[in-house]
Amino acid sequence: MKIRVEPETGGKKNGYDIVIDAGIIGGVSADKAVSLLNSAAVNLKAGFLAVTSKTVHGLYGDKFSDFLKKCGIENFDFIVLPDGESTKSLKYLSDIYDRLIDKRMERSDYIIAFGGGVVGDIAGFAAATYLRGINFIQVPTTLLADVDSSVGGKTGIDHPKGKNLIGSFYQPRAVFIDVNLLKTLDKRELANGFAEVIKYGASLDANFFSYLESNYKKILAYDEKCLIHIIEKSCSIKADIVNQDEKESGLRSVLNFGHSLGHAVETLYNYENIKHGEAVAIGMVFAANLSKHLGLCGDEDAARIKNLIINSGLPADVPDFTPEQYVNAMKLDKKVADKQIKFVLIKGIGAYEFKMLDFGLIFNYLTESVKLKKTQNY
Numbered sequence: 001m002k003i004r005v006e007p008e009t010g011g012k013k014n015g016y017d018i019v020i021d022a023g024i025i026g027g028v029s030a031d032k033a034v035s036l037l038n039s040a041a042v043n044l045k046a047g048f049l050a051v052t053s054k055t056v057h058g059l060y061g062d063k064f065s066d067f068l069k070k071c072g073i074e075n076f077d078f079i080v081l082p083d084g085e086s087t088k089s090l091k092y093l094s095d096i097y098d099r100l101i102d103k104r105m106e107r108s109d110y111i112i113a114f115g116g117g118v119v120g121d122i123a124g125f126a127a128a129t130y131l132r133g134i135n136f137i138q139v140p141t142t143l144l145a146d147v148d149s150s151v152g153g154k155t156g157i158d159h160p161k162g163k164n165l166i167g168s169f170y171q172p173r174a175v176f177i178d179v180n181l182l183k184t185l186d187k188r189e190l191a192n193g194f195a196e197v198i199k200y201g202a203s204l205d206a207n208f209f210s211y212l213e214s215n216y217k218k219i220l221a222y223d224e225k226c227l228i229h230i231i232e233k234s235c236s237i238k239a240d241i242v243n244q245d246e247k248e249s250g251l252r253s254v255l256n257f258g259h260s261l262g263h264a265v266e267t268l269y270n271y272e273n274i275k276h277g278e279a280v281a282i283g284m285v286f287a288a289n290l291s292k293h294l295g296l297c298g299d300e301d302a303a304r305i306k307n308l309i310i311n312s313g314l315p316a317d318v319p320d321f322t323p324e325q326y327v328n329a330m331k332l333d334k335k336v337a338d339k340q341i342k343f344v345l346i347k348g349i350g351a352y353e354f355k356m357l358d359f360g361l362i363f364n365y366l367t368e369s370v371k372l373k374k375t376q377n378y
Ligand SMILES: NC(=O)c1ccc[n+]([C@@H]2O[C@H](COP(=O)([O-])OP(=O)(O)OC[C@H]3O[C@@H](n4cnc5c(N)ncnc54)[C@H](O)[C@@H]3O)[C@@H](O)[C@H]2O)c1
Pocket: 053, 054, 055, 056, 059, 083, 084, 085, 088, 115, 116, 117, 118, 119, 121, 141, 142, 143, 144, 145, 148, 149, 150, 151, 152, 153, 154, 155, 164, 181, 182, 183, 184, 185, 186, 189, 192, 276
């Protein structure tokens, strides 16, 4: 299947296709990549730098080289970065620039991100900024990157004072998603990506949420058909939102369902020992319960979200920090205005509502309903 992303602000000129299948990289569906490269007018004779991570290179480096050659690409090289969130830094960005300059790459050449969200974010930011913008192609290799980070054009790196503080919106020329690559992901990484899939259903599509409730066991057992279906559905939902609001001036913030508390959880854990999707899972259960508390949705809606998250092996309980710590961490959120935060709540499964919430209300909810111990009053 092919999904078209065409952000309103970019117009048709900046639109691109996402191709999803099993066996694109060196498998039975490799021809789909060739036709996508042709339809995206990719110059196969240009220079290509594939940015990847140690694990992905070890598993798929040779296969990916064969795939590029099969596509007619001969002039390519790899830069292999360490695994982990700490790679999304100025240091490794600078290493990518060094390599691009050493290879004398030009604006008409290409960076390919071949890896998870970390690789996609840093490679995309390098592409956005080197020579004020060089061609960019995404080949995601984790479920999280398939359904979320490779779609929509957010790129960036972290700063020691906060995550994703330096970045840009920069759309790729094409995205290839090969579900076969997910077979080497461990179960925790698969569940991590599944959290973002649950997000789409819980906040935007009730039928999709029901499908996930019925099929989560097959999905988490790497059933190819189910994986292709959830990736297609997630990418279409995200593309539809991004097409209407590329730069997140309004609607796109619905994709932050579960992220306000989720980001605070990640910050309080110092980005160690918790994965992005796991923090979002905790944040979604929190947001659903808060929606129930505010009279927006019923008990059953919040319970269904919590059950699917727990059944998928994801964490659901708010970790034991103080309400002050949570509120202070949330104040760093980009959606904060004055003493309030723009929160994504639900009116039921598949129906979102934006609300500006006072930090005092969140503090009291964390104290009285979540029953976290406070050390001072708000
Ligand atoms: N740009 C966006 O819109 C957006 C959206 C969501 C998340 N993100 C970012 O994405 C990042 C998280 O991405 P992630 O969850 O993919 O983590 P990740 O990129 O760190 O990948 C997780 C681990 O899996 C390994 N791996 C990747 N593919 C593999 C495969 N096929 N088989 C075996 N191992 C494999 C990686 O080497 C890494 O060790 C965060 O930095 C987050 O901020 C960005």
